[in-house]
Amino acid sequence: MKINLRVWRQVSSQSTGELQSYIVEGVQPDLSFLELLDMLNEQIMADGGVPVEFDHDCREGICGSCGMMVNGVAHGPQQQTAVCQLYMRNFNDGDTITLEPWRATAFPIVKDLVVDRSAFDRIVSAGGYISVKTGAAPDANAVLVAKPNADLAFDYATCIGCGACVAACPNASASLFTAAKISHLALLAQGKPERKERVVKMTQQMTREGFGDCSNHGECQAVCPQGISIDAIAQMRREYVRAKLPFG
Amino acid sequence: MMSLDARIPEGPLSEKWGHFKDHCKLVNPTNKTKHTILVVGTGLAGASAAATLAEQGYPVKSFCIQDSPRRAHSIAAQGGINAAKNYPNDGDSVWRLFYDTIKGGDYRSREANVYRLSQISNQIIDQCVAQGVPFAREYSGLLTNRSFGGAQVSRTFYARGQTGQQLLLGAYGAMMRQVAVGRIELFPRRELLDLAVVGGQARGIVVRNLLTGEFERYAGDVVVLATGGYSNVYYLSTNGKNSNVTAAWRAHKRGALFANPCFTQIHPTCIPVASEFQSKLTLMSESLRNDGRVWVPKRAGDKRSSNDIPEADRDYYLETRYPTFGNLVPRDVASRNAKQVIDEGRGVGATGLAVYLDFRDAIATQGKESIASRYGNLFDMYQRITGEDPYTIPMRIYPAVHYTMGGLWVDYHLMSTISGLFVLGEANFSDHGANRLGASALMQGLADGYFIIPYTLSNYIATTDIEPVDTDHDAFAEAEASARARTLKLLSIKGDKTVLKFHQELGHLIWNGVGMSRSKAVLEETIEQVRSLRSEFWQNLRVPGEANTLNKNLEFAGRVADFMELGQLMARDALAREESCGSHFRTEYQTPEGEAQRRDDCYTTAAAWKYKGDEQAHELVSEQLTFENVKLTQRSYK
Numbered sequence A: 001m002k003i004n005l006r007v008w009r010q011v012s013s014q015s016t017g018e019l020q021s022y023i024v025e026g027v028q029p030d031l032s033f034l035e036l037l038d039m040l041n042e043q044i045m046a047d048g049g050v051p052v053e054f055d056h057d058c059r060e061g062i063c064g065s066c067g068m069m070v071n072g073v074a075h076g077p078q079q080q081t082a083v084c085q086l087y088m089r090n091f092n093d094g095d096t097i098t099l100e101p102w103r104a105t106a107f108p109i110v111k112d113l114v115v116d117r118s119a120f121d122r123i124v125s126a127g128g129y130i131s132v133k134t135g136a137a138p139d140a141n142a143v144l145v146a147k148p149n150a151d152l153a154f155d156y157a158t159c160i161g162c163g164a165c166v167a168a169c170p171n172a173s174a175s176l177f178t179a180a181k182i183s184h185l186a187l188l189a190q191g192k193p194e195r196k197e198r199v200v201k202m203t204q205q206m207t208r209e210g211f212g213d214c215s216n217h218g219e220c221q222a223v224c225p226q227g228i229s230i231d232a233i234a235q236m237r238r239e240y241v242r243a244k245l246p247f248g
Numbered sequence B: 001m002m003s004l005d006a007r008i009p010e011g012p013l014s015e016k017w018g019h020f021k022d023h024c025k026l027v028n029p030t031n032k033t034k035h036t037i038l039v040v041g042t043g044l045a046g047a048s049a050a051a052t053l054a055e056q057g058y059p060v061k062s063f064c065i066q067d068s069p070r071r072a073h074s075i076a077a078q079g080g081i082n083a084a085k086n087y088p089n090d091g092d093s094v095w096r097l098f099y100d101t102i103k104g105g106d107y108r109s110r111e112a113n114v115y116r117l118s119q120i121s122n123q124i125i126d127q128c129v130a131q132g133v134p135f136a137r138e139y140s141g142l143l144t145n146r147s148f149g150g151a152q153v154s155r156t157f158y159a160r161g162q163t164g165q166q167l168l169l170g171a172y173g174a175m176m177r178q179v180a181v182g183r184i185e186l187f188p189r190r191e192l193l194d195l196a197v198v199g200g201q202a203r204g205i206v207v208r209n210l211l212t213g214e215f216e217r218y219a220g221d222v223v224v225l226a227t228g229g230y231s232n233v234y235y236l237s238t239n240g241k242n243s244n245v246t247a248a249w250r251a252h253k254r255g256a257l258f259a260n261p262c263f264t265q266i267h268p269t270c271i272p273v274a275s276e277f278q279s280k281l282t283l284m285s286e287s288l289r290n291d292g293r294v295w296v297p298k299r300a301g302d303k304r305s306s307n308d309i310p311e312a313d314r315d316y317y318l319e320t321r322y323p324t325f326g327n328l329v330p331r332d333v334a335s336r337n338a339k340q341v342i343d344e345g346r347g348v349g350a351t352g353l354a355v356y357l358d359f360r361d362a363i364a365t366q367g368k369e370s371i372a373s374r375y376g377n378l379f380d381m382y383q384r385i386t387g388e389d390p391y392t393i394p395m396r397i398y399p400a401v402h403y404t405m406g407g408l409w410v411d412y413h414l415m416s417t418i419s420g421l422f423v424l425g426e427a428n429f430s431d432h433g434a435n436r437l438g439a440s441a442l443m444q445g446l447a448d449g450y451f452i453i454p455y456t457l458s459n460y461i462a463t464t465d466i467e468p469v470d471t472d473h474d475a476f477a478e479a480e481a482s483a484r485a486r487t488l489k490l491l492s493i494k495g496d497k498t499v500l501k502f503h504q505e506l507g508h509l510i511w512n513g514v515g516m517s518r519s520k521a522v523l524e525e526t527i528e529q530v531r532s533l534r535s536e537f538w539q540n541l542r543v544p545g546e547a548n549t550l551n552k553n554l555e556f557a558g559r560v561a562d563f564m565e566l567g568q569l570m571a572r573d574a575l576a577r578e579e580s581c582g583s584h585f586r587t588e589y590q591t592p593e594g595e596a597q598r599r600d601d602c603y604t605t606a607a608a609w610k611y612k613g614d615e616q617a618h619e620l621v622s623e624q625l626t627f628e629n630v631k632l633t634q635r636s637y638k
Helices: A033-046 A118-125 A147-157 A164-168 A175-186 A189-208 A219-223 A231-244 B013-023 B044-055 B094-104 B111-131 B163-180 B246-253 B286-290 B317-321 B331-346 B360-366 B368-386 B441-463 B474-492 B499-513 B520-540 B552-576
Strands: A003-009 A018-024 A096-100 A109-111 B037-040 B060-063 B184-187 B190-198 B201-209 B215-219 B222-225 B264-270 B293-297 B355-358 B395-404 B421-423 B605-610 B619-624
Touching: A003 A033, A018 A033, A118 A175, A118 A189, A118 B163, A147 A175, A147 B163, A164 A175, A164 A219, A175 A189, A175 A219, A175 A231, A189 A231, A189 B111, B013 B111, B037 B044, B037 B201, B044 B060, B044 B163, B044 B184, B044 B222, B044 B441, B094 B111, B111 B163, B111 B441, B163 B184, B163 B441, B190 B215, B190 B246, B190 B474, B190 B552, B201 B222, B201 B474, B215 B474, B222 B246, B222 B441, B246 B421, B246 B552, B264 B286, B264 B331, B286 B368, B293 B317, B293 B331, B317 B331, B331 B355, B331 B395, B360 B368, B421 B441, B474 B552, B499 B520, B499 B552, B520 B552, B552 B605
Parallel strands: A003 A096, B037 B060, B037 B222, B060 B184, B222 B421
Antiparallel strands: A003 A018, B190 B201, B201 B215, B264 B395, B293 B355, B355 B395, B605 B619
């Protein structure tokens, strides 16, 4: 296949960027999307250029390193699929594909398709954990968790922290990311003692980082590679009300 | 000549760890705040160590190459984590978990270490559940277990196929809590390029800031390396693209011995290579072998499509050769047999580098729905990657490198041969011997980080004179100058060949020479081939761009340079071990049935290699392994 690429090139956070066009030929349908970029980079280097930078690591959809807008859609056209698990057989010979980094105030561009997502770490640091010291835990079966709660908690806990939800949201909100962690922990008996403090601190931090608020567009759920439901955001709101109201 | 003291505590096996904990020296809470600890790596071992040491009051600086500690490659572990809880009441115990692990490692690990691991296993589960790790549960609300990797008991705790992710996020949460209170300082996007050794003690590190390219120096009283394994020496592996040996290798060149580098695990059920630009391999859980039947055509060069090959022309070779275990033989055996039939020209698919894993019969007897309920997510993943429907066409699988049992040599305290340099998790060589069992890696990483290092590190600090050192010391200046020179050298070659090409060539050599089967002649040839590739690398490498910016090709170039040196040592190690054991299969040493033939009289040892300089051969220092509690037996799966 022949693929026309338009790729966002930006030297640093200080500089301005622009889309540059490239043509990659001989693309096999069995290539992953990131392997297409590997091919592109080999071609650029052979021509004496500087390769396109993009974050990537596990290339099996779990580490959350990779992510980019593919023709305006976070992680590209295949649902519940991180861009590293997207294969070229989903495209046609002669297609033009435009690649841009996540766009959000809270995710400054570092270089080309690489952005700074450390805001997510700071949101977690504000309270996205259970405060148990190593060695202080009771027997694992001492506290029961109803299976439906455990299963739902797991669904929320699968968030890979890629940032697609922010990139897709018209408000650049981190609500799905933040809510997934809050909901995961709120559903477990172990997470209940700190639930009020947690939701208040994490949402405060989310605002402080410059993420917008949620206005129920649902774009985040549509692009989430883990298929995390916006029910998490409803749960986060309930947790917030519970924390703020005297009878909560 | 150097000798190795593993510092194993006295007393009966079951009392060694307790005895150590009762008698080790402690550091009082006020003094802990005066000892900075540098922890490199944020996978299960590094994150759990950083969190626990900070909880105890040590100021911790935590370094990782990813943009966030949450992305370390432990995140990709699928299957589960073992513990001797015996919740199912099926006869499990600390002893059984110990015995299975040491036998599974083909008797090439220390009894005392493995027993301690088994003892600690239960505490790990308690800790993780308290952190909110959503392990699978029964309708009663109690935790559930499954049998894994052919074990006779159900001792594996799991969170669907994402156990590593959930455990890592638990440890990451514990770390971030300490970040919030200021006891952990995070340094993401930093790569360790050298170690500062002062007066024989590890006292600091030199890292490259991967965003700015600046070299930075950090001093501490102890350095903890938890930087993972080196499967990427093979280029194609199931590891993340950033997994590398550089931190361990630079420590090795500063005096830390590297043990058993040739012990590398090759997992039988991975999705095969499809194209020349393929960048990594994806593991499919080995649970698939519970219902899938492995076969190839009987006739070499049979190019008919799978469903056109009649039953009479199919060779279910595992079932034929191993009537007792059949398709469930251990990983090393399954991998080696796949290689053998492929070498005979009976491999399938476009490349011929695959065997079938066929669910036709299971679907016929159990129904499609039943198979889908068990393996649906794996079938979907397979279809996404290959474009083929495994419900109607047999899966194609091929072995891939998955884990490295070798690593930096450590004693019972997890300290390397450099004082004050501790090595945890996959980066050390300690507990898996010549072959790792399923669901043991997560257990070891967390045992090291949560429950072992807090004791042994405090004991080190309490019993060692540690002089004040700052980053102006000559050892830092020299380490930085050396790291800088090496980095600039990579950029200055300006040759014709990219890092990717060199890495692919290296991977090809190591896979052929030090892969599923090894022989004297091929190993000797491999050493020479890697030597010549390495010299070409330093003359003809092309790294574009600059040093003072994010430049992933430059990062990869440094890592591939280290992989080249490691690759040579792996081949030397494989050559020196004149026996077959676990993952290490030397064609000269096999039983009449073609199985691995151990030579316990000569090789009941850990082979630790000492670096003697770039132009000199490594020196082999052996640690004798003594078995006082288990009897060494031949593994048989016939």
